[in-house]
Amino acid sequence: MPLYYFSPDSYLSLSSSHRSSSVNGTREPDGVTFFILQGLSSLGEKQMIFFVILLLGYIVILGGNSMIIFVTLTDPKLNSPMYFFLANLSFVDIAFTTTTIPKMLSGFLSYVSSISVPHCFVQMFFFVQLSVTSRGILTVMAYDRYVAICKPLHYTSIMTRPVRLLLVIGSWVFSTVIWLPVTISALFRPYCGPNVVKHGWCDPTSVRQLVCADTSVDNIVSLFFGVVCLLTTGVLILTSYILIGISVSKMNVAQMLKAFGTCAAHLTVVTISYTSASFVYISYRVGNFPTEVRIIVAVLYAALTPFLNPVIYSLRNKELQESIRRTVNCSEI
Structure with missing residues (x-):
């Protein structure tokens, strides 16, 4: 299917059913009924490269995380709290990428990618909410590793099924x-034009630029809640690993290696997740970042951790490797 470069402003001039009047892509203040997602349309036919890469990545995300969920639910040997949390993280990763990637893929193949206002804010809410949820589960997994290493004799009595459910x-x-509250506040702000979102999906910062009012308070509130999310989960994860480090420093070499092996996969995922989030934050704060570069960075952030999670845990965890191997062998019989 051919890809087309389009001008959002020219599309607005064709959408008489959704506008009152349009000058340079702006609208009269009768309210916006839909947004246009600009995406990477300025790249023209070069979009196909990103389409293929993103599609293959999304297939791996769905397949890898679905496999982890399946084996943890069906293999009795994987009934420990660690695998329970890993299955929940895989589910969140699938849901997180599904909020944005399918819409962006369809945008690559469309003359124009539009989204209704309600759908836009639903997408916005779940994108951020699931991102924070994944960090919450990573925090819970750090606590699980702390209990397993620092309080091994009490591990089963502490990490009971009700406790696991409560943490998730x-x-x-x-x-x-x-x-x-941030999403609801953004929904009721006035959007009178223009309605072109300079992003691949309804990114909060990009949508906020279309508000026909002063957004200084919105920016502060959004930044505050974002910092609270990152700091709360980040500090708790860091605290868990500091306590783990103190406990490990008192062990012999064999115990140290075993403890490191237990934490290596989780620590790798946490590092990638928070590093990619930092790059996205920097791309929004640096004014001379081209829109296309900022979108690509955001896509990498949205897809990288869900893509690498199953790979990292499969490579670092022998029990999970064996379970996947048994599942694949059974399916071949």
């Missing part, structure tokens, strides 16, 4: 409570 539910509640 807490991650979802925390992310919802943190971001829902």
Whole structure:
């Protein structure tokens, strides 16, 4: 299917059913009913390269994370809390990427990529909410590793099934409570034109630029809640690993290596997740970043960790490797 370069302003002039009048892509203040997602349309036919890469990455994300969920639910040997949390993280990763990647892929193949206002804010909410939820679960997994290494004799009595469920539910509640007020506030702001979102999806910062009012308070509130999310989870993860480090320093070499092996996969995922988030933050704060570069950085952030999670855990965890191998062998019989 051919890809077309389009001008959002020219599209607005064709959309008489959705506008009152348009001058240079702006609209009269009768309210915007839909947004146009600019994406990487300025790259023209070169978009196909990104389309193929993103499609293959999304297939790997769905396949790898689905495999982890399947084996952890069906293999009795993987009934420990660590695999319970890993399955929940894989589910969140699938949901997180599904909020944005399919819409962006369809945008590559469309003359124009539009999205209704309600759908836009639903996408915005779940994108951020699931991002925070994944960090909440990473925090819970850090606590699980702390208990396993620092309090091994009490591990089973502490990490009971009700406690595991409570920790996961807490991650979802925390992310919802943190971001829902910001999304509702953004929804009721006036959007009278233009309606071109300079992003691949309804990114909060990009949508906020279209508000027909002063957004200084919105920027401060959004930044505050974002910092709270990152700092709360980041500090808790860091605290867990500091306590783990103190405990490991008192062990012999064999115990140290075993403890390191237990934490290596999780620590790798945490490092990648927070590093990619930092790059996205920098791209928004540096004014001379081209829109296309900022979108590509955001896509890498959205897809990189969900893409690498199953790979990292599969490579670093022998039990998971064996379970996947048994599952594949059974399917071949």
